Amino acid sequence: MTRVATLVSNPKAPALDDAMLARARTMLPDPAPPEWLAPGIAADIVIAEGGPDNRALADRVRDSLAGAPIDVVVQPIAQRRKRLFLADMDSTMIEQECIDELADKVGLKAKVAAITERAMRGEIAFEPALRERVALLAGLPATVVDELIAERITLTPGARMLVATMRQHGTHTCLVTGGFTLFSDRLAAMIGFHETRANTLSVTDGKLGGTVNEPIFGREAKLATLLELRETFALAAQDTMAIGDGANDIAMIEAAGLGVAYHAKPAVAAMAAARIDFGDLTALLYVQGYRRADFAPE
Secondary structure, eight states: OHHHHEEEOOTTTTOOOOHHHHOOOOOOSSSSEEEETTTEEEEEEEEEESSSSSHHHHHHHHHHTOOOOOOEEEETTTTOOSEEEEEEEEIBBSSSOOOHHHHHHTTTTHHHHHHHHHTTTTTSSHHHHHHHHTTTTTTTTTTTTHHHHHHHOOOOOOHHHHHHHHHHHOEEEEEEEEEEHHHHHHHHHHHHEEEEEOOOEETTEEEEEEEEEEEEEOOOHHHHEEEEEEEEHTGGGGGEEEEEESSGGHHHHHHHSSEEESSSOHHHHHOSSSESSOOOTTHHHHTOOOOOOOOOOO
């Protein structure tokens, strides 16, 4: 099956040039001439089937660029435009971890953030870590969520453009998060997702109760959502894309037609078929073969 290597740099600091593309071609089997998707930002190189696997080829090209801030994704060219997209929320579609920001309101951000980091690295189990962190938030007014969304939560660059462009081309989009509906319902609407799946915090008399409703929406639930929606829309695995940064995203990333580790923890980057370390979320559009002119307005 014919494959394509896509090279992408961050659009805020375009770093891709003809010399880099020429160097990349020397690492690839029977490469076609490069085709710019956005000058200085992204280009495709169609390559022959056979030879090293996709990840090995991407690593080889990345190494040849001697540390340049260029992401490289190699994949089959067929079905590269996906029809189902699942995305993690915290540190993926938004730039913060919502639970850490909640903890800051009770003076416990450092403690909670340390637990979050260990859970996202896969060093401790997600579910008990979530229960432990949520218990520390008991008594916090639920209205603090409104303040955080207004004052601290920022969308990852390219988030709206990514989702809008994929929706414009018929893709179903779902935000899946081990975070909380108090955030995800609003943020999914702000970004433009069709739907969201998340955990529900207990709230009594307008205050957080310190517990999360069971069962917890975590690693296995994210995978189950991918499989459920794939069946609902009668899609093949190759028609799907999943993206995340933490250990609870690994199962859905591995099951997707294209699983992407986005600015991810080492364990996630090691398991994903593709990784984006430098680009913003529009990198996922270039990886699907969209040109800059194809993007929906942000």
